[in-house]
Amino acid sequence: VYDWLIKGGTVVSGSGSRIADVGIVADRIVEVAPSLSRGDATSVVDAGGRLVLPGLIDSHNHPYYYDDLESFSYAAAHGGVTTLMSFAGRPLNSPVTDVIDMVDEFIRDGEQRSYLDFGLHVILTPADDPLDVLAPLLDRGVTSFKIFFAFHRQKRMFADDMALGLMQAIARVGGLCMVHCENGLAIELLEDQMRSAGRVSVSDYVASRPPQLEGEAVYRALSLAEVAGCDCYVVHVSTAESVDIVRQFRQRGGPARYAETCPHYLLLEDHDQIRIGGRAKISPPMRTATDRDGLWQGVLDDGIDIVASDCSGQTCVAKHHGEPNIFDVASGIPGVEQFFPLIFNEGVHRRSVPVEMLVKRVCERPAEIFDLPRKGRIAVGMDADVAIFDPAQEWTVRAADQHGNSDYSLYEGSRVRGRALWTMQRGRVVLDDGAVVGPAGGGRYIPRSVRGDASTSSN
Numbered sequence: 001v002y003d004w005l006i007k008g009g010t011v012v013s014g015s016g017s018r019i020a021d022v023g024i025v026a027d028r029i030v031e032v033a034p035s036l037s038r039g040d041a042t043s044v045v046d047a048g049g050r051l052v053l054p055g056l057i058d059s060h061n062h063p064y065y066y067d068d069l070e071s072f073s074y075a076a077a078h079g080g081v082t083t084l085m086s087f088a089g090r091p092l093n094s095p096v097t098d099v100i101d102m103v104d105e106f107i108r109d110g111e112q113r114s115y116l117d118f119g120l121h122v123i124l125t126p127a128d129d130p131l132d133v134l135a136p137l138l139d140r141g142v143t144s145f146k147i148f149f150a151f152h153r154q155k156r157m158f159a160d161d162m163a164l165g166l167m168q169a170i171a172r173v174g175g176l177c178m179v180h181c182e183n184g185l186a187i188e189l190l191e192d193q194m195r196s197a198g199r200v201s202v203s204d205y206v207a208s209r210p211p212q213l214e215g216e217a218v219y220r221a222l223s224l225a226e227v228a229g230c231d232c233y234v235v236h237v238s239t240a241e242s243v244d245i246v247r248q249f250r251q252r253g254g255p256a257r258y259a260e261t262c263p264h265y266l267l268l269e270d271h272d273q274i275r276i277g278g279r280a281k282i283s284p285p286m287r288t289a290t291d292r293d294g295l296w297q298g299v300l301d302d303g304i305d306i307v308a309s310d311c312s313g314q315t316c317v318a319k320h321h322g323e324p325n326i327f328d329v330a331s332g333i334p335g336v337e338q339f340f341p342l343i344f345n346e347g348v349h350r351r352s353v354p355v356e357m358l359v360k361r362v363c364e365r366p367a368e369i370f371d372l373p374r375k376g377r378i379a380v381g382m383d384a385d386v387a388i389f390d391p392a393q394e395w396t397v398r399a400a401d402q403h404g405n406s407d408y409s410l411y412e413g414s415r416v417r418g419r420a421l422w423t424m425q426r427g428r429v430v431l432d433d434g435a436v437v438g439p440a441g442g443g444r445y446i447p448r449s450v451r452g453d454a455s456t457s458s459n
């Protein structure tokens with residue numbers, strides 16, 4: 001007898017789709033087969049004509065600006081997401097100084113108030129004494145650590161020697177180093193030159209972060225990681241060249257190299273950024289049509305492993321919309337709620353990308369790369385994390401309809417085909433007929449084990 005039976009939908013994995021029924025007992029999937037009997041189920045969900053996807057995983061987000069995990073997970077749940085891999089990092093100028101205290105607080109708070117299961121990445125800064133914090137973070141189930149090659153030498157930016165030392169330490173414990181790849185010193189020079197010339201428009205901002213300074217930093221990050229023998233994950237790749245560099249490194253063997261991109265690089269271009277203005281400020285900036293096509297090619301051929309929102313729940317006020325100097329506008333954009341429907345609409349409907357490739361990028365690869373062994377697939381023994389998605393339903397993006405604390409969208413007014421209707425996490429319904437039925441605090445923290453060591457996994 002099943003507690004839940006999801007009947008007649010198209011069950012999608014990264015390698016194929018088939019019409020099948022999914023039987024669930026308690027928090028697990030216990031059967032996936034062509035025709036399970038209704039009579040054996042307490043509750044039946046009819047998924048005919050719909051896609052039955054593994055619960056979506058957003059691998060990169062920052063729920064600590066104008067959202068906390070409660071409001072952020074509530075918004076994400078409306079888009080079909082069931083698991084968040086969130087950064088527990090804090091904004092610049094935060095009074096919290098100790099990274100371990102910050103992580104403990106984040107976990108405690110999230111377990112009480114998150115709607116969705118969540119795991120954590122941590123941003124390390126040169127001030128954190130990174131070599132001292134790795135062991136206590138691993139004890140807390142954090143195994144992925146992000147550093148910046150950009151954002152000012154006295155603040156977040158890691159110099160090459162510090163980055164190499166940290167990568168050696170991460171490699172020793174079997175962790176993953178995530179790197180924001182832009183050449184921060186060169187960008188500082190260009191920014192200073194533009195500021196002093198009074199060139200402070202959005203197009204000047206785009207010009208201050210040229211694609212060459214991303215490609216150079218990707219090459220440098222992967223070179224340092226190779227010397228250290230450290231697995232490396234390049235966050236928010238925005239250019240075709242960056243994908244090529246990742247492919248090139250993979251061909252020579254050595255540690256793992258992963259690449260991520262985001263909806264805004266797959267859907268928008270530099271002219272969109274200039275049209276939308278300061279509210280679209282993000283780094284790296286949006287690029288050209290050629291880059292966008294190159295990123296989609298990466299989604300198709302494994303050049304890109306993961307697509308993730310990089311959502312940071314900004315608000316118009318926080319972005320100082322109308323601020324005359326773009327260099328003084330905060331970076332970061334909202335979007336977790338529309339993240340999957342947008343890439344579905346653009347990929348599947350406009351570019352004929354098979355939905356299986358999106359399931360690979362948003363479910364399977366995230367579960368593999370971030371050690372979530374019970375997530376990412378619809379198969380016997382997995383957590384009953386399921387998203388029923390209507391590939392045809394049309395709707396319009398309106399910031400006024402959003403559920404988190406963000407009050408704008410880069411996609412305002414866009415028509416989208418495809419919408420999450422119903423989701424379940426570990427056997428409990430989270431989204432029902434497009435509305436989140438909760439509860440807050442129903443999500444659990446997922447401590448992760450170091451990569452390749454499944455024996456201590458406690459997901």
Ligand SMILES: [Zn+2]
Nearest residue numbers: 060061062310
């Ligand atoms: Zn980010």
